[in-house]
Amino acid sequence: MSYDVIIIGGGLGGLTAGAVLAKKQKRVLLLEQHYILGGAATIFKRKDIHIEVGLHQMDYGKYGYDIKRDLFDFLELDKKIELISLPEIWGVVDKNKKYVVPQGIEEAKKYFISQFPSEEKGIKKYFNILKNTAYTMGKISYDMNFFQFLTYPLIKFPRVVKYFFHQKSVGEILDKIIKDDTLKRLLNVNFVYYHDNPYELSWYYHALAQYNYYNSAKFIKGGSYSLSLALAEIITENGGKVETMCNVEKIIVEKAKAKGVIYKNKRTQEQMAVDSQYVIANCAPAMLYENMVDEEYKDKSLEELKESVSLYTIYIVFKQNLKKIYKNHTHSTFIYNDGEFNKPFIQMKEGLRHKNIQDRGFVFVDYGVIDSGLHIKDDDKRSVGVFCGASYLEEWENLPKEEYIAKKEKLAQDLFKKAEKYFPDLKEYIEYYEISTPKTIKRYIKTPSGTAYGYANNSFLRKGRAARFSKTIKNLLFTGAYAFPGGGFTGVLISGYMAAYNVIEPQWKYIIRRTCIIAFVCIFIYIILNGLEFFK
Numbered sequence: 295m296s297y298d299v300i301i302i303g304g305g306l307g308g309l310t311a312g313a314v315l316a317k318k319q320k321r322v323l324l325l326e327q328h329y330i331l332g333g334a335a336t337i338f339k340r341k342d343i344h345i346e347v348g349l350h351q352m353d354y355g356k357y358g359y360d361i362k363r364d365l366f367d368f369l370e371l372d373k374k375i376e377l378i379s380l381p382e383i384w385g386v387v388d389k390n391k392k393y394v395v396p397q398g399i400e401e402a403k404k405y406f407i408s409q410f411p412s413e414e415k416g417i418k419k420y421f422n423i424l425k426n427t428a429y430t431m432g433k434i435s436y437d438m439n440f441f442q443f444l445t446y447p448l449i450k451f452p453r454v455v456k457y458f459f460h461q462k463s464v465g466e467i468l469d470k471i472i473k474d475d476t477l478k479r480l481l482n483v484n485f486v487y488y489h490d491n492p493y494e495l496s497w498y499y500h501a502l503a504q505y506n507y508y509n510s511a512k513f514i515k516g517g518s519y520s521l522s523l524a525l526a527e528i529i530t531e532n533g534g535k536v537e538t539m540c541n542v543e544k545i546i547v548e549k550a551k552a553k554g555v556i557y558k559n560k561r562t563q564e565q566m567a568v569d570s571q572y573v574i575a576n577c578a579p580a581m582l583y584e585n586m587v588d589e590e591y592k593d594k595s596l597e598e599l600k601e602s603v604s605l606y607t608i609y610i611v612f613k614q615n616l617k618k619i620y621k622n623h624t625h626s627t628f629i630y631n632d633g634e635f636n637k638p639f640i641q642m643k644e645g646l647r648h649k650n651i652q653d654r655g656f657v658f659v660d661y662g663v664i665d666s667g668l669h670i671k672d673d674d675k676r677s678v679g680v681f682c683g684a685s686y687l688e689e690w691e692n693l694p695k696e697e698y699i700a701k702k703e704k705l706a707q708d709l710f711k712k713a714e715k716y717f718p719d720l721k722e723y724i725e726y727y728e729i730s731t732p733k734t735i736k737r738y739i740k741t742p743s744g745t746a747y748g749y750a751n752n753s754f755l756r757k758g759r760a761a762r763f764s765k766t767i768k769n770l771l772f773t774g775a776y777a778f779p780g781g782g783f784t785g786v787l788i789s790g791y792m793a794a795y796n797v798i799e800p801q802w803k804y805i806i807r808r809t810c811i812i813a814f815v816c817i818f819i820y821i822i823l824n825g826l827e828f829f830k
């Protein structure tokens with residue numbers, strides 16, 4: 295059997311590419327090595343309740359500012375999943391002060407101004423730059439109507455060029471427009487979702503996600519697995535095939551062109567070779583070049599790229615819903631060491647690596663605040679939550695088993711203690727908990743450094759950030775956190791959308807075709823207006 299496209303990996307990037315291609319009548323085979331789909335976008339079951347692996351919240355912007363909106367419409371995902379708006383974007387607790395940032399761009403802006411009146415000018419400017427940046431990346435060329443396509447070179451393209459040549463970090467921009475250190479930290483509170491250093495994190499990535507978060511932050515009812523499952527369904531409903539427990543071992547390459555894959559079915563131990571015109575890889579490029587192709591096809595340029603920070607997570611089942619116990623309790627609460635929020639922002643230039651893991655700050659996500667759909671039994675009064683913070687593989691990888699377990703336990707106890715300052719007696723409400731580390735992530739989704747965020751977002755469109763295609767093997771494309779535009783739900787969904795379109799019709803061909811049509815239409819209108827004068 296031969297396919298148009300084989301996809302290696304059933305993370306969100308791979309599933310999205312597969313769903314779009316299948317809807318466009320391509321014959322798709324998606325192979326996932328794990329027994330369950332979704333990669334980091336999945337759930338697991340403990341104590342008769344579902345626990346969300348990855349999704350705390352997903353940014354959801356307006357049309358024209360968030361490519362995902364066009365993608366969701368194209369796939370008619372509203373028929374398959376339910377998005378739940380969080381009551382607020384997030385909360386932050388520090389010593390005796392609590393900040394709660396409301397949903398909505400105008401509301402959030404007003405809130406920050408009310409908390410920091412002397413910074414009104416800077417806050418307005420910040421939101422303005424955020425908006426302008428998000429606007430440049432709000433649509434892929436395939437989704438633009440003629441008017442948008444026509445005006446793109448005048449309105450958006452110059453900005454893209456500007457961002458490309460004048461790369462700025464989040465730290466640099468914040469230092470320029472805002473003075474208050476606490477405010478800078480607040481605007482950057484969730485930076486660990488993209489990086490461990492705001493002075494290295496590209497402004498572009500911060501802006502794209504933050505602007506859309508302020509518009510609306512969502513959770514997916516039933517957990518992120520509902521989205522993964524919906525995408526898999528779209529593939530199969532449109533004639534494609536999705537296989538779990540199938541580990542791709544090799545990419546078949548002939549004359550520097552991808553021709554298919556060899557995979558092992560882990561259930562039957564059978565090895566199979568399947569042909570295809572294209573291969574889309576949702577696995578980490580470093581793993582692919584290391585294990586799946588011959589030495590001559592290795593892309594050495596990727597070795598220079600730094601991997602993103604990873605995360606530890608403490609998954610918790612609470613005996614009862616905490617919403618009723620703690621007042622003004624938010625879905626996501628960022629908890630930092632006392633006084634951290636008043637420290638000079640410039641100190642963040644040192645990054646997080648040198649800090650003790652317990653001192654890096656963490657987020658407490660309580661899914662009990664919303665109707666998360668994670669319950670299995672309708673009358674279950676319990677709830678699920680996570681504590682999550684920055685970590686690195688080397689902090690865990692080589693520890694002997696007992697030390698590894700002890701270190702995880704110490705981390706959990708330290709964080710419970712810190713959280714109890716703001717959530718008194720929290721430990722009493724815990725029924726069950728377990729801890730995952732970058733080592734766990736590496737084991738499940740097979741990324742070299744145990745990150746789910748791909749390469750560090752240090753620059754916009756430079757180097758590997760734009761690695762949507764293999765430089766050494768034709769017809770091999772990438773999707774997911776390691777491909778443009780990077781990790782996080784939105785990033786990988788967009789990367790899948792782009793990979794699919796690049797198979798259907800490469801972007802340069804599409805642009806030439808559209809430009810020719812526009813030129814033809816312009817000439818036609820000119821002739822109509824000027825009559826036969828044109829031919830004289």
Ligand SMILES: Cc1cc2nc3c(=O)[nH]c(=O)nc-3n(C[C@H](O)[C@H](O)[C@H](O)COP(=O)(O)OP(=O)(O)OC[C@H]3O[C@@H](n4cnc5c(N)ncnc54)[C@H](O)[C@@H]3O)c2cc1C
Binds near residue numbers: 348774
């Ligand atoms: C704890 C945690 C919290 C997070 N919170 C958020 C959040 O709140 N908001 C947000 O936007 N993002 C969040 N993220 C990030 C987000 O989940 C990821 O960036 C995204 O899901 C990665 O998708 P991906 O397409 O890169 O695929 P991945 O999830 O990396 O999946 C890749 C898949 O490929 C498979 N694979 C690998 N090698 C092979 C092979 N040889 N053969 C077959 N299959 C293979 C793997 O098994 C895996 O299923 C979080 C991540 C984590 C871990």
